[in-house]
Amino acid sequence: MTTRAKQSQIHVIDERCKGCSFCVEFCPQHILYQTNETNAKGYQVVRVSEPDKCTGCGMCSRVCPEFAIYVETPDGKQ
Amino acid sequence: MSSTGQISGEFFLSGDEACAEGALAAGCRFFAGYPITPATEIAEHMSDRLPEVGGTYIQMEDELASMAAVLGASWGGLKAMTATSGPGFSLMMENIGLGLMLETPCVVVNMQRAGPSTGLPTMTGQGDMMQARWGSHGPYSIIALSPASPQELFDLTIKAFNLSEKYRLPVLVMSEESIGHMYEKVTIPTREKINITPRRKPNVPPQEYLPYVPDDDLVPPMAIAGEGYRFHVTGLTHDERGYPIMTAEAQDKLVRRLVDKIEKNRNAIIEVEEDGIKGADVVVCSYGISARVATVAIQRARALGIRVGMFRLITVWPFPVERVREIAKNIKAFVVPEINYGQMALEVERAAAGRAKTILIPHMGGAVHDPETILDAIKQAVK
């Protein structure tokens, strides 16, 4: 049973995303997906399909070339 | 700035050595250069003397690297300098331009030799004067001084450093082989007697500091790396924050300031030596070694009763247009001896604006003028 508090929270800064989908590719849990929602520049931004599966590994924020996604984990931001 | 290793007194020095000592006296603590006749002795002297005053000498792989290293050292907080001759000077142009754009205080000495190209490496010339003004690309303004003796090489190298700090740009010392390799007495004052312009530091705390907000004289205070100002500077056209701004407006604002900070302060920058201008019929206008040779012709002419004056350029850039224009009203002609085929003579002619003739006495390089050729021109001019 995982309590919400211990859960990692993925944050997307929509305006920075350029829809390259590196994060989608490299998320070990495969819980990121590209939506049809677009930011002001028309890039399709990313969302989390199953947030509970996020382990807080921070792979998404590491492969993101736009500083557009990061993870808030119980022990700080990745 | 440690003063250990600083010397003072009377010395018998070559121009090259005097130039190096002038730099040390001015507080220069970094030299990056590349061997090139006839400036190599400056590097040799610096490689011995800089460690004695706690400075750094590095011989780089070429003149491009030398100029870049000088800029880096200046942003690292040191007064920095390089010295070269024509071929190296040509290689340094792009990074001199970067120095102008980043507004980086430093000194570039050009011990001119006869060009073009490899030319006469060990023999004198003055053919880089226009390159000194316009050698880099784009519109800009620059300061260049022209010493006429080892003593003046000492004094003007100090002045070059002071001007480079005051106006935040590379300042050129345009000398020649004949002076660089000439040995004469050089008096080096004690440290206290030498006026040194310190770097203009920011007057606001780091969080409020922007690298290019100018003071009233159009010159911005300068932060250096490693002091927490966390500034960005770029060769791209930039605004007061140092951010690249790719617009004509930003270009207009920046370039006007870069030029105006020199041109609007020209009277404070320009230095000339005048002798017998009042009542003269003809005035010899020259600089560097050619000015010294001209004094012989002037003495001979005066002995013949000719009223001839001497107008020696100590700052060649910015050029003293107003003063030359004023003199032109009262004389028949300027006689301009220089060791090229007409460079500063073009400026004299432009400034005279037809009020007096401009008679170029060219010399293609490899030697100094024969005073008689200058004397003949003076005689012709007063006919």
Add this chain to the structure above:
Amino acid sequence: MKTTAIARIGAHPLDEYLRTDRLPHIWCPGCGLGMILGTVLRAIDKSRLDIDRTTIVSGIGCTGRAAGYVKLDSFHVTHGRALPFATGLKLANPNLKVVVFSGDGDLAAIGGNHLIHAARRNIDMTVICVNNFIYGMTGGQLGPTTPEMGRTTTSRKGNTEKPFNIPYLVGAAGATYVARWTTAHVRQMERTFIEALQKKGFSLVEVISPCPTYYGRMNEQATGLDQMRYYRYNSVVKHFANLADVDISLDGQIIVGKFIDIDRPYLPAPKGENGK
């Protein structure tokens, strides 16, 4: 169901090191530069370096724009001259941590002479050489590292020149720390950057980075993702590999890892420590 919090700009863990007022940056979607820059900043953060004494010098090109995005003392200098500028900066103030962040063209073509001499002198600095195989900023031209038969906007029928093998080149010149990763090796890259930042002397890390706009598009890897996948499945980790064997061909393996980690006197020599 609210699944992803839409973050305020400034909330990203690296924002304290970034000029967020200049984001989003200039680099194309799928370009690896932002990720490499982020990894450098993470490595700086993790190394607990004194930020006020950490400086970044960049040359000209896509990679050259990196200096403009970091909230450090940063210098965007002329093409090819980041290394000599950084040399002067470091020699003037040995307390500075100097990082040169530039591209393959800037470092190995126009700046090639400075690259081998800075390595020879073992100047104490860390160089991140982002290798995307072409000149990106000017529109995808052939570069000193373009693989043979690689198509570019100035070698449309395929490059016929032998490219540099960067690790081999700087290793032979005397660099005391040389490594290579691709942008698909983010964690290894971060560890290597931390090591390189600690290393005394000339450390260089080559990072193979996608350029979907030019190199990828012209060589059957049209998106950044295609190139990232290529890196992921065609890289072989061979620490201390024989440098002569780590050249990169158009469709071949990419050998990555740490290749050199030796010690010898460096410049500026610390006062008295290594006796120079």
